[in-house]
Every structure is written in structure tokens, then in C-alpha cells.
Amino acid sequence: MFDQEKSLVELKIKTYLQSEGIDDCNLEFRQIPFSGEWGLAVPLFPLAAAEARLGKKISVPQRAQELAEGIQAYLGDDLGGFSHVEAVKGYLNLFFSTATYAQRVIDTVLEQGADYGRHPGRDKTVMVEYSQPNTHKAFHVGHLRNVILGGSVCRILEGAGYEVIRANYLGDIGLHVIKWMWNYMKNHAGETPDEDRTHWMNAIYAEADQLFQDPENEAEVRALYARWNQRDPEIIALWQKTRQWSLEGFDQIYTQLDESFDRLYFESEVEESGARLVDALIQKGLARDERPEGPVIIDLDEILGTEDEYRVLVVLRSDGSSLYSTKDLPLAIQKFAEYDLDQSIYVIDVRQSLYLKQIFKTLEVMGFEWADKLHHLAYELVNLPGNVTMASREGTVVLFDDLVREATRRAKTIVEEKNPELTEAIKHEIAEAVALGALKYTMLARDNAKVVTFDWDAALDFNGQAAPYIQYAHVRAGSILRKAGQSLPPQAVFPDELHKAEVDLIELMTRLPGDVLRAAEEYRPLIIANLSFEIARVFNDFYNTCQVLNAAPDVRDYRLRLVAAAQQVIATSLKFLGIKAPSIM
């Protein structure tokens, strides 16, 4: 926004530094902290330190301060866009005129509207594979983190200008599916799922899992597995039908979460090509066939001459049946055959780090030149208090729909209190936006590498650093604008004296575009989660201390534009997180 001023002053500073005998230096521009004004700070420490390294007998902090003062004197009164300059503690601080700066920021935000913070297309395509649920099973809070993280990363990548392909990879075959079908045929024949499909599917699965403990039942399940392997038409038909139910159930959940996918891959699709691929690997001498005594393996350490780094990847069981690896290799290949990808991201929990490292390396030694475009986006698990892992088998799960229902119920109670006049449908819509927002924010406002400990009280706490707080700031802004009347003042002049809350608010708004880029590069929605909260916090402060509607006309005009811009930035940042920004709550 201030590139012109910046490059002008940079040129002047360099001219001065040359006269001091410093050529070819990189100046660093950063923000000035704690100032209450805007500007650029240039630390002179690096230059002073460089001189010291060349053998000059100087104290670095002292020399840095000397340089800063020298530049200040050199610039004199010819500040070109800056209002004043100071040299303090080895920094050169260049201040913008408050009025000019504020107006330029607000004008830019309002002019760009929903596009503010977003970047132009860069002609790069990235595929993000996430969610990856098993059909015929539950969808619990552990699965939720993956979807929410993956979904937000997609939105942020799009904001950074990437073309994004959302991919889902469904586990639609395996023992869990056979168990489910066995129980269905034996105990639930003819039944059809109820409204909440995933919940219903899971009930049958959980029961099957219990019954499976009985050796007699296990034998029946194994027999059914054999029929499946022979492609018994009756079994295949049942599989297709029940799989569809599961997919419909996932769609209900994805719709509720505001997620959707461009491309669905199924494990069943890549199983055969995986088997062929393993044969080819054996032919090439990359894989070693130890059957029937052992499995088919790829000894990566042996191939690469490394030790204990890549270990051994098993690509086929000794009985010839497939593993995850059997399918992940052809899947990766298929992705690049279908799309011209610049990046292929796997959102998968951190426990699979070594496994994915092996998969990526295997593809590399197979000679695929795109192997370096594969990236594992690892995240930690969602555990229950006491570091208990969620596992269906242990019964230690919080199911998605139970959680959403309870959270929505609690949010609804508050909506009833605050806005009793709204229709039932709208109350529910708001409650759900708040409830889901709170859940999503909890998952996103935590570094990917950190375990989320789920407890009901924290998940359902709508106060403090949480999505409802941010949504509420958005509502308040909207409320002011609504009461102000139809149209926003087309422009307004900002005064040179602004309230601290106003200064901070404008400052935070300028951070959005840069933070989006950084969040995209690092796959960290947390950066946006933090920013959105801070903007909301400062907005609430502003709301309390600065009157808008009752202010003098000129003040009212610029503050209305400030409010509109703040609302826009809050809405945009929430959007990156996949969180809805209601207009009433």
C-alpha cells in the first residue's frame, strides 16, 4: 500500500550509507511496535554488526544509533510521504501521516470489498487430500480436526491465489466393511438407515465389532470376506448399496460443515492397480518378494545407502492381500496423471509421518519427477482429558452429531434470550452457525503440531477467545451500519488524532493480505484465527469507547467507513476459517 514511499526513502537511505562507506546493503523494514502511530522501522544493527566483523573497533548498538541519527539528519525535512522521523535505540523509525495512512487503508479495504486480503491467481494448482473417512463407520471429533484443518487450508490457499482441488479418499473396503455387512445380513436384514445416516451406520458397526469377539462369529465374518474376494454378486450389491448410505451420511456432515470435494477416490478403485504396481516393483528389483514366508518389501535404507532413516516399507502381505501402501502408491500416480499439479498435499495425522516419508521416497526412487511436490501436512490428534485417544473400539469417542446437537442446543438457549422475536428457523440457523463456529475455531486456533484436548466444557464455552466472540463483533458492526441508514459515506477524511482503538483496528486490518500468504505457505490457519480474534477484540474496544452514530457528522462519516471496513475484514478472515459470520445473534 505504501510501496512508493518505501522505495523512495530506501533509495535515499542507501545514498547516505554509501557516503558512509557502506555499499550494497539490504535494508530491513518492519513495523514499529507500541507507537500508536504507523510507520516503518529500519534496524541498523545488521549494518553496524557487518562493520564490526570487518574489523572496525566499534560498539554495535552505539554505531547502529549513530547510523540512524546520520540518516535522520541526512533526510532533513524532505520526507516524501512520511510525516516525521526518529532515531532511537538503533532503529530508524519513519512515520506516516496518520490521516493519510488511515484513509488509504480504509479506502483500499472498502474498494476491494470481499477481495481484500485475497491475492490474484498465480496459475498454480494444488491438490489437498483430506478427511479420508472409512465408510460404514462413525464420524467423531477426531475426524473433525482433519476436515476442518483441510477445509481451511484449501480456503487459505485459494485466497493466496492457488487453484485448489479438494480430494477425499474413502476407505470403502476392508475388514470393517465386511464386519458391518455380516452384522447387517444376520441381524438387520432389510433395515434402512434413519435420518442421521452416519449415526445409524455406526450403531451397526459397533455392534458388529462386539459380536466379532466371539470366535464363532469371527469365522462367519471370515467366510463372508472370502465371498467378497470372489466377487459374489449378492455381496457386491449389498456393498454398493450400504456404501452409498455411508456416503450420504458423510455428505450430510460435509454440508453441515460447509465442505465439499471436487474428486472422490476410493480404496477399492486403486487396489488392483496397486497389485500390478507391486509386480512391476519386484520386476525392477526395487521390491523384494519374500513370499510365502514373508511379505513383499521395499528396503529403502538398503536402496539409498542410509541407515535407520527410511526403514522398510511393506507393500504387500505374504498372503497377497493389500495394505495401505499397496494403494497409496498408485493413488499418487493417478493424481498426477489426472491433474497437472504443482503440489499434492496429504492432510494426515502425525503418526503416519514415517509411512508417508517412505511412500514419497519410494515414488522418487521409482523415478517420478513430481515426487518432490508431495507434502505431508501433519497434525496432532484430538484426545480426551487424561490423554485418552479416541477409538471406536474402546468406546472413547465423542460423535460428531452428538457434539453438534448439544452445542447447537446451548447456543439456541442464548439466542432465545437475546432475540426472542426471531422465527424458529432463523434462531436455529444462528445457533448452528455459532455452535459450528465454536467447534471449528477450537480446532484451528491451535498449532497443527499440538494435541487438542477435547472437553465438553471448553468446546461449549462461547466466551473469550472463541468464534462467537468474533462473530459478535461482526454483528455489532453490522448493527451500527444498519442503523446508520442505507448507504455508506462514499468517502471521508480522517483526522490526524485518532483514538488508540481506531489506530489499532486499522493497523490490524493491514495485516490480512500478508497473513494470508504466510498462512498459505505454512499451511497454518492458526495465523488467520489469531488475526480475526485480535481484530474482533480491538473492534469491541472501539465499540465501547468510540461513538459512531451519535458523533459529529465528520467523525461519524469516517467512523462509519472504519466500521464497514472492519466488518469486511472480520467476515473475510472468518471465511478463511470456514466459519459463518451471522448478521444477528
Place this chain on the structure above:
RNA sequence: GCCCCUGUAGCUCAAAUGGACAGAGCACUGGACUUCUAAUCCAGGGGUUACAGGUUCGAGUCCUGUCAGGGGCGCCA
């Protein structure tokens, strides 16, 4: 045995390329609704950033080691 991650206020978590005083929320105490929605705001206390060294003008951030917790390591997914 080897590898990866984490360790910051009582609790849950932040802190861009190493930069100016390590910040929020919760909880606690005390204040603020006849005024744009109090799901809000203000004030207060609370820290040897696990520990010990090192690099640097400067380290929560980088390096080495130690301790504590979690995870991974040829036929689980």
C-alpha cells in the same frame, strides 16, 4: 537402540524472516447497561519461556547436551 513432536502465567494457548517492554483467554478480585446488542468493556495481581551450556550486538525462537511427556520404527490403518 534409532527417529519425530511437545515443554511459555494456576489452567488452555499465542508470539513473521533471530530484534525494541514475552501477549491473550479462562479462573480470581473490583468496577461499567435510561446511550450503536453486556455473547461486551475497563482495572488489578500473576513469568528465571523445563534445565545447563553455546553462537550473536541481540535468543522463547538457532546449535549441543540433560530432564519430563507424547508418538513412530518389515506383513495395523
